[in-house]
Amino acid sequence: MELRPIGIMHTPYKTAGDAPFQGRSSSETCEIEIFKEYEDGLKDIDQCSHLILLYWLDRADDCVLQTRTPFDTDVHGVFATRSPNRPNPIGFHVTELIERKENVLRIKGVDALDKTPLIDIKPYSTGIDVIGDANIGWFKKATEGDQMDGNSYRKNIEELIRKGDLKRLLEKTGELHGHFCSHSAYGVKAGYIAMRELGITNTGMEEIVAIVETNNCFSDGIQMVTGCTFGNNSLIYRDYGKTAVTVAKRDGKAIRIALNPDYEESSAENHPEANALFEKIVVRREKPTPEESARMMQLFKEAALEVLDVDADEVFRIERKTITIPEYAPIFASVRCSICGENVMETRVRIRANKLVCIPCAGDEHYAMCGDGIYVER
Ligand SMILES: [Zn+2]
Ligand SMILES: [Zn+2]
Numbered sequence: 386m387e388l389r390p391i392g393i394m395h396t397p398y399k400t401a402g403d404a405p406f407q408g409r410s411s412s413e414t415c416e417i418e419i420f421k422e423y424e425d426g427l428k429d430i431d432q433c434s435h436l437i438l439l440y441w442l443d444r445a446d447d448c449v450l451q452t453r454t455p456f457d458t459d460v461h462g463v464f465a466t467r468s469p470n471r472p473n474p475i476g477f478h479v480t481e482l483i484e485r486k487e488n489v490l491r492i493k494g495v496d497a498l499d500k501t502p503l504i505d506i507k508p509y510s511t512g513i514d515v516i517g518d519a520n521i522g523w524f525k526k527a528t529e530g531d532q533m534d535g536n537s538y539r540k541n542i543e544e545l546i547r548k549g550d551l552k553r554l555l556e557k558t559g560e561l562h563g564h565f566c567s568h569s570a571y572g573v574k575a576g577y578i579a580m581r582e583l584g585i586t587n588t589g590m591e592e593i594v595a596i597v598e599t600n601n602c603f604s605d606g607i608q609m610v611t612g613c614t615f616g617n618n619s620l621i622y623r624d625y626g627k628t629a630v631t632v633a634k635r636d637g638k639a640i641r642i643a644l645n646p647d648y649e650e651s652s653a654e655n656h657p658e659a660n661a662l663f664e665k666i667v668v669r670r671e672k673p674t675p676e677e678s679a680r681m682m683q684l685f686k687e688a689a690l691e692v693l694d695v696d697a698d699e700v701f702r703i704e705r706k707t708i709t710i711p712e713y714a715p716i717f718a719s720v721r722c723s724i725c726g727e728n729v730m731e732t733r734v735r736i737r738a739n740k741l742v743c744i745p746c747a748g749d750e751h752y753a754m755c756g757d758g759i760y761v762e763r
Contacts, residue, residue, distance in 0.1 A: 390502035391426070392419035392488075394440060398498050401444070401469075414483065417490040417503060424488045431485045435509040438478045438495065441502045445474035457527035465523070476501065479509050539587060539612050546580050546610065551693040554610055562605040564682060567652065570689035571628060571700065572606020575642040578697055579632035580611060582640050582705075587612035591619045594710050595632045598625040600758065603644075607632075618714035624758040637707045648700050652688070659684035722746055 395416040417438070419427060430436070449470040451460050463471040476497055483491040490506075545553045554573045555565065562569045579595075580587075587593055595613035597604040600622060607630050613619035629643035653660055662681040666673045673681070692700065719728040722743035735747035744751050753762040 388441065388504055390420070390441065390504060391423045391506075392417055392503040394418075394438075394495065394497050394499070394501045394503055396495060396497055396499050396501070398496075401498065413494055415492055415495050415497075417492060417506075419488045419490065419503070421488060427485060427488070427490075430482070430490070430506070430508075433482055433508040436480055436482050436490075436492065437507045437509045437514075438476075438480055438492075438503065439505040439507075440476040440478075440497055441504055442469045442474035442476045442497070443502060444498060446470040447472055447474050454524075456524055459523060461523060465521070475504070479514075539589070542610065542612065543586050546577060549577075551577060552690070555606075555689060555693060558606045558609040561609050562602060565686040565689040566602050567685070567688040567692050568602035568628065569606045570692035571644055572603040572608075572630075573610055574606070574692060574697065575603070575630050575701060576607045576610030576632070578642055578701070578703070579630070579640050583632060583634050583638065585634060587619075589614070589617040589619070591617070591635075591713050593632060593634055594619045594621055595630055596621040596623055598623050598627040598629040598643075600624075600754065600756070601628065603628045603630070621711070622754070622759070626758065631708065633708050633710045635710065637710060639706050639708045639710075641704045641706065643702045643704075645700055645702050648695075652692075656684065656688055659688055 395418060397413055397415070447470070449468070450463055450472075452463055452466055452468045452470060453460055454466050454468060467477070469476060478495050478497070480495055481493040483493060485491075542554070542557065545557070551573060554577060555570055558569050558573050559565055576595075583593060585593055589612050593611065593613060595607050595611045597607055597620065604620075604622075608614045608620060611632055613632070627643060628649075629641065631639050631641040633639035659681065662673070662677060662684065665671050666677065666681055697703070717730045717732050720731045720734045720741050721727070722729055722734075723740040724742050724746040727743060729741075729743045733744060734741045735744060735749055736742070737747050750761050750763045752759055754760075
């Protein structure tokens with residue numbers, strides 16, 4: 386068996402330490418030079434958006450059968466990894482073809498070292514090559530973590546924040562919020578800006594607090610992206626009726642992000658059809674046709690996606706400041722109500738005829754929150 390190199394790869398990586406673990410994570414542009422005698426084989430290659438490149442990793446160690454990868458500490462058989470060190474050190478990479486200029490292909494991101502011999506090119510196709518549910522067990526475990534283990538619950542969200550993947554963050558918010566809309570997208574965007582600015586990971590143990598000034602769709606985007614929620618005591622609600630949030634670290638370093646009224650108005654003017662449907666279906670509660678409902682949701686989704694792409698300074702007014710944030714939420718003892726027998730946080734107990742009773746049994750007025758905001762319920 387004899388392999389003939391068909392070309393040579395020009396990449397920025399001189400040593401193994403320079404090259405990325407996965408070419409997919411590199412955005413460097415590289416050039417693949419095909420030897421003149423093989424140039425006829427490139428006919429129609431410019432019709433291929435993506436290519437599978439096979440190359441000979443000439444500086445690899447070809448005696449290795451088991452190896453560790455950068456992703457975990459376990460030893461794996463080389464054939465269960467993409468380690469460059471293997472009996473036949475063939476490198477494999479799916480890449481985007483940027484352009485062909487005669488015998489040179491400009492491609493995006495590859496993990497090969499400079500001057501690596503190229504042995505073959507094949508076109509890549511989603512129709513032929515994608516198997517949606519394929520996965521590598523050990524790799525999935527190493528990179529996604531066990532969702533029920535330790536502090537990895539928000540790992541995927543933190544990863545999306547790190548990558549700046551606002552679209553996936555909006556989709557995650559949709560799982561909580563139930564629909565796509567521009568205000569939840571404002572929340573996603575504001576939450577993202579705050580998390581990037583404060584540079585902190587949140588495990589839901591009050592490392593940060595978010596102070597929202599509205600209880601509309603916006604606050605669900607904030608809860609999903611920042612991880613500050615009603616239930617983990619790091620979401621503070623100020624009933625100001627403003628689409629705004631302040632996210633603060635425990636040292637008081639804070640950022641307040643408020644929807645720019647000019648942007649809000651121009652956005653309303655730019656979506657007349659969505660607004661007319663919203664007025665009819667949501668504001669006036671008139672019964673819509675199924676087509677009208679579907680159309681409104683579609684327009685909402687388009688408007689939400691649009692928000693993600695607009696310049697942050699256009700959408701928001703952003704202010705950095707230092708604030709005093711509340712102490713960690715105190716833990717109170719429970720007391721049993723002498724009338725209904727249910728347990729009540731001790732700070733909520735009332736005394737009636739020398740007996741400890743809960744608020745509903747006492748018939749006392751109390752705060753409640755509804756779509757309208759906070760009110761005193763009697
Ligand atoms: Zn909404
Ligand atoms: Zn009671």
